[in-house]
Structures are given as C-alpha cells and as structure tokens.
Amino acid sequence: MNNLVYSNNLFSGTREELVQILKENLSEKRFQHVLNVEKSAIELAQNNNGDIERASIAGLIHDYAKERTDDTFISTIKQKHMDPDLLNWGNAIWHGIVGAELIHDELGITDDKILTSIVKHTTGDVEMELLDKIVYVADFIEEGRTFPGVLEARKKAFESLDAAVGFETKHTLSYLINTNKRVYPKTILTFNKWVAE
C-alpha cells in the first residue's frame, strides 16, 4: 500500500510522512509490526467495505505509544484526569487507552473513529464499530504473528469479522487465565458480548 494517497485530511501529511514518524519512534521490530497491521487492516477494510484510509492510519499508529515510558503514561493519566483506576494497570492497557491521547496531541489526529479504534485495540469492547474490529483483528492476524491458532484466526477474519473478534478474545483470555495474568475487566465484557452464548 505504498501508493496509498491520503485525501481525507485525517492526518495532516502524506502516508510516507506518517510512516517516517513511526520509523523514528519505534524499534525496528515494532515498526515492521505496524506496517504488517496496516496491510492486514487495509485487506480487512477492502473485504468489509470499510474505509481504506482510516484502516491505513489506524493500523500504522495503533502502537504509536507502545514504547513510551511508564512515567509518560502516568503523567498523562493525571494531567488529563483520566480514570484513576488506570494507574493500577500497565503498558499493555495504557498504550491503547492513554496512547490515543498522545496520538491526538502529538500527531494531531482528531478523528473519533480512528482514536476509538486505538482505545479499543487491546481490550476490545461491548460496542465495536467496523474500524474497531478491523484494527483489533488485524493486530492479531498480521503476517508476522506465529502463535498456534493464527492460521485459523486468519481464515476466520476473512469469513466473518465478528467471529474473528470472538476467536481473538477467547484466545487472549485463555492465555491470560492460564498464565495467571491480571485481566482488565473490560476484556470480560468483550468476551461476554462476542463469545459467550
């Protein structure tokens, strides 16, 4: 998608300029990941009559804040008077929910659909619009992923985006439970909505 021309004023520069910002802000490994997520997000958007430009931007920036320090997130939560419960969590939760604030402020991206898809890309949500599902699933199935089950996830993603949201949520939750990791409560609401009977 190197020839994609941004024409909807969602980002103030070109795609190449946005890619360059990410290249400068992320490790090589994560930079490759966001390029892969962009690619999957665009494919999923094409497959679901979604917005290609938003898919590109959201895919590229979804991990924009992932390598920021804990202190950056903590001070952002405090300065913006975000839910103080966020302070009990860590990078895995912060880089989406708080990361969207950094994206807004630093990249000048103000589009609600894009920012919401960043907020929801780790935990999912009961309410998920098309772009939310695209980013959530693209992050899980991008071509660099190698976990057991990824082939089934990719197949599902192009058959039914909703089913893929459920598959991913169940997979993530099982992993967290099996490895005794704390579960962000919203993840259970996502499970109850997209997986449970």
Place this chain on the structure above:
Amino acid sequence: MNNLVYSNNLFSGTREELVQILKENLSEKRFQHVLNVEKSAIELAQNNNGDIERASIAGLIHDYAKERTDDTFISTIKQKHMDPDLLNWGNAIWHGIVGAELIHDELGITDDKILTSIVKHTTGDVEMELLDKIVYVADFIEEGRTFPGVLEARKKAFESLDAAVGFETKHTLSYLINTNKRVYPKTILTFNKWVAE
C-alpha cells in the same frame, strides 16, 4: 457432625431443625450436597481456627435458594431494589446474591458473616473473610465432587485456604471461557486478586 449443638443464637432452632428444613426444600441430590459442604466447611474451620457453628450453618444453607424459580429471584430483585443488572443474569448468580435475602427473610438468619459467605460463595470476591473462603472452597471440594482436579483442590484446601481459593477461581474461570459461558464480572476481580501475579 450430627452432635453439633448450636449455642450462639445464629439460627433460632437446632441443627436438626435446620437440616429438616433443607431436606424439605431441596432435591435429594442437593440435600446430600449441602450435608457434604457442611462437613467440609467444618473441617476447614477446624483447620483454620474458624467458627464451627457458622461453618455448619453456612455450609447447610448456601444452596437454600438454588431450586427456587426464576420468577422468585426476579421479583425479589425488584422488590428489594437490588442492582437491576442482576436481571441480566440467572440462577447461578442469583442463588447466592439474591438467595441470601431469601435466607434472611425466610430462615431468620441475620448474621452478617453467614449472609456474606452465601452472597460470595459462587463468584468469590476481592475481599474474602475466613468464613467466605471456607464456604467457597468447601462447595468446591466436598466429597461428592468428582471433576478432574478435585484431589489437588482438596489437598490445597488443607494446606492453604488462600491457595485453594485461587485454584478454584482459576478452574471455574477456565471452564467458563472454554465452554463459551458468560462470566460474571466480579469473578474476574476475584481472579485478579487471588490468582494473578
């Protein structure tokens, strides 16, 4: 524990009278279950310097409401202005949280420790006192239980009640996730407190 004499005025009658009430209100299978839970609860109380009489009463009555109709629970939730979100759930959640109200009203048991242990016996909670843990674990390990893992659960229960609370919570949650069953959000808070790192 047929010779246990109730002497603390927690229940207005004798143990035998309470057992008779349960025999009349429960199916034979569930009646046997509550006798088993009482037995395990007393053993766990003895092992942890807990209150034997409360363990007996709570063990016997924890499923007092389990065979009541959905309509009974729904009207109780409404009449007592309980959290309307409860209406989105079912017997598995109601028989503890709403069941404690029926126990209070119909059996005249007003002891906070006992009623709280009934409320928490299905979902657990972040805050669990000794009796809460005893009833929660006794329900899981009583001698009629045959699920894979019950032997390990019994062993843990007499080594560390806290570890047994964690083991049970993880086991229950894994089952719910694997079988695509809705998870009551409080169960995740219990998991985060008693299992997760």
